[in-house]
Each structure stands twice: as structure tokens, then as C-alpha cells.
Amino acid sequence: MKKPVIEVRGLEMSYGSFVLMRDLNFTIGKGDIFIIMGGSGCGKSTLLKHLVGLKRPAKGDIIYDKVNYWKAEPEEQEQLKRRFGILFQSGALWSSMTLAENVAMPIEQYTKLPPKQIKELVSYKLSLVGLGGFEEFYPSEISGGMKKRAGLARAMALDPDLLFFDEPSAGLDPISARLLDDLIIELSESLGTTVVVVTHELASIFAIGNNSVFLDPDVKTMIASGDPKRLLKESPDPKVINFLTRGEGVRQK
Template sequence: MSQDNSIGPAPGTVNPTPLPLIEVRGVDMGYGGSVLLREISFEVMPGDIFIIMGGSGSGKSTLLRALIGLKRPMKGSVLHKGVNFWDQELPEREKIMRDFGVLYQGGALWSSLTVLENLALPLEQYTSLSRDEIVEIVRLKLALVGLTGFEELYPSELSGGMRKRAGLARALALDPDILFLDEPTSGLDPLNAHRFDNLVGELRDSLGSTVVVVTHELASIFAIGTNSIYIDGETGTVTAQGDPKRLLKESTDFTVRNFLTRGSLEDADNEGRQP
């Protein structure tokens, strides 16, 4: 009766030879002369909800900046659909970047534009749709994130959670192949964070998009993550990789297990030392 022709494979389908959508090979990142991240390597497969996790200041967002084309790695390569992103000339890189949808930590909505104008801008730039069609698409995106009727408001008139949802709607404006979310649920109450996670999962299931999420919110990590890496803040390296739920059960790395259990191993260690 029904069929799913969405972008990327439908959930549960098995592609015999899946090619990674993103490959990160031996990337070093840093600021000035100091290296923050060393020898980072991982692959993001189509349809994944890939979590980049780690403590505060571990360099998660810095790594994200290399993936979305905002910061060139000091060493190593980032491949998008097999193309070495940072080896390309700027116009080519910009073309690749059009397949990205990015939700920044604070929403990053343009404050001088209304919500509708924020979402319409990418559509005006990169499609040949008429104004009425653009408004129709914008209304649809806003409806998807539960912001119907907020079209004419300015970002400063929205709450933090609404700004994030509007940011997500803007990230979805061009139906991107890959959605990058930087700390999407930080600052949201548990209920709204839960709803946001559901929304991301549903969008992935329905559109077949691939999602890369930078977060340290454990609830979100376990709720939506299908694959992940853990960045150790002290060494700046990836110390664990895999399904977060499996990592919780099987990882032998103290730091990773301690992170995933919200410091319970540390507490047990401290209690054991007390006389």
C-alpha cells in the first residue's frame, strides 16, 4: 500500500554496501599553536543519529566546526560523501555545505528578521520558488516544530526553547541531507528536551536524514543516539565509539562509563576510600 521514497534509507532497511556520509580521518584541531583534539577518526553512516559526546570543554563543538566547514583542521581530512571537504576550493565547499542543516547552540536566529524571514532566507537564496510557495514551505516547517502562528515574531520575542525549535525549522528549510545539532537540548526543561528528542527522531525516521548531534545530555544521548564517539577532554582523543547504550553496558574505560553513569563510578570510588 504505502512506500517510503525518502532521502536516504528508511529505518530498518539494510543497504548491502552502505557508504559513509561523513568520514573523519586523523583530524587534529586546535587554536593558535595548541592542539585540542588529536587523531580523531570516525564514520557517520546514512540514517545515523550520531552523537559526539564528551565533557564541557573537551572540544566537541570545535570538532563540529570542522565538520560544517567553519574551521579547517590542523591535520587530517573530513570527507563528505567521499569528497575531501577541506581540499576543495571555496565555491565547491559552499556547494557541499548547502546539503547541511545546522542548529547552533543558541538558535542563532537573525535578530533583525522575523521568524518567517529567518526561514525564508535560505529558500530565497537557493531555490526558484515564488514568494507564496516559500511562505507555504515556511509555515509547514514551523508547523512541524510546533510554532504555528509565530511567523511574525522576532527572535527576541521567543523563549529559549522556541528559539531552538525555530532554529531547527531553519536548519530544515532546504531539506538537508545531514542535520548538525549543537547542544540542541541544553537549557531546555526535561519535558521540552524530551519533545525535542522525539522531534529529531521523527524527522530522521520520516525524512531519512542523517543527524549529527553534539551534546552531553545523557537523556538525549540514550534516547536518540544510534552511534557515538566519546571525546576525552584530558587527552583530546576519541576513547570510545559505538551505540551509546552498548557503550554503557560494555565499555571498560572508566572515564566513559563514569560519564555515561553521571559520575556514579566516581562516587563509588570516593565512598570506598572513606574510612
């Protein structure tokens, strides 16, 4: 049994009086690659914002290693946030900064390491994602897949326990998307990092995910959780099967 890293209990997400999702209950274990999945408009990215402290829940609790994030003091919330690495859909790199400067920014902001050590650490992080030697390149000078990997290097800058990805494969060609999937698996296995991914890409879901939650906008709650490959074989819910088979409704044998 994996140690629980994130526990979501009775979570309700809303915008004003409009309830997006309610009664969300799931656990993310240490080392999981956890997929947040469901159709368009179900609240996947909104759930990610709740998990990383960008949006307060209407109801319910999000617990990190027994610390209730939304009931913690601001100082404790900040300490928790330093354990997070976040890769947004666009990569969110500063266009006026080189890749090295982008990756160095959180290290300079949150540590007191000397410049030489920061430079060495930045080169190491970029080499981890296959961008060794690209330190002085600007985002406009590299491909979309490389931008995603540079964004990942920055997300990893402070050696986070938890990595959060919002549609990491969006806008990538199939080969670049597969390379990014392989990189996520490699980082999870080699560093023991827990990864939470918002995606609707089936290839990625089955390639990297070993745990998941499925959000359904019709009933405004989760209708499945667990390993996506197991859900494809065993879920009794036709919505889950249709999603995982691109509407074909044919189970995996």
C-alpha cells in the same frame, strides 16, 4: 551496513601550537543520530566547526560521500555546505525578523522560488516543528523551546541531508528538552536525515543517539565510539562509564 556519509580520518584539531585533539577516526552512516560527547573543554563544539567547514583541521581529512572537503575546490565546498542545516546553541534567530522571515532567508538566498511558494514552504517547515500559526511572531514573543524549534525549522529550510546541532537542549526545561529530542528522532526517521549532535545531556544521549564518539581531554584523542547504549554496557574504559553514569560507575544491566 549503513552507507558512510561522513568519514573522519586522522583528524587533528589545534589552536596555533596547542593541540586540542589528535588521531580522530570515525564514520557517520546515513540516517545516524551521531553524538559528539565528552567532558567540558574536550573540543566537542570545535569538532562540529571542523565538520561544517568553519575551521580547517591542523591535519587529517573529512570526507563527505567520497569528497574530501578540505581538499575540494571552493565551489565544491559551497555545494557541500548547501547540504548542511545547522542549529546553533542559541537558535541564532534574527530578533528583528518574524519566524517566517527567519526561515525564509536561506530559501530566498539560495533558490529562485517565487514569493508565494516560499511562503507555503516556510509554513510547512514551521508546522513540521509544531509552530504552525506562529509565522508572524518575533523571537522575543516566544519561549526558549519554541526558539529552538524555530531555529530547527530554519536549519531544515533547504531540505538538508545533514543536520548539525550544538547543545540543542541547553537552557531548556526537561519537558521542552524531551519534546525537542522526540522531534529530532521523528525528523530523522521520517526524512532520512543524518543528524550530528554535540551534547553532554545524558537523557538526550540515550534517547536519540545510535552512534557516537567520545573525546577525552586528558589523552587528547577519542577513547570510544559506537552506540552510547552499547558503550554503557560494554566499554572497558572507566572514563566512559563514569561519564555515562554521572560518575556513579554503575553499568546498565
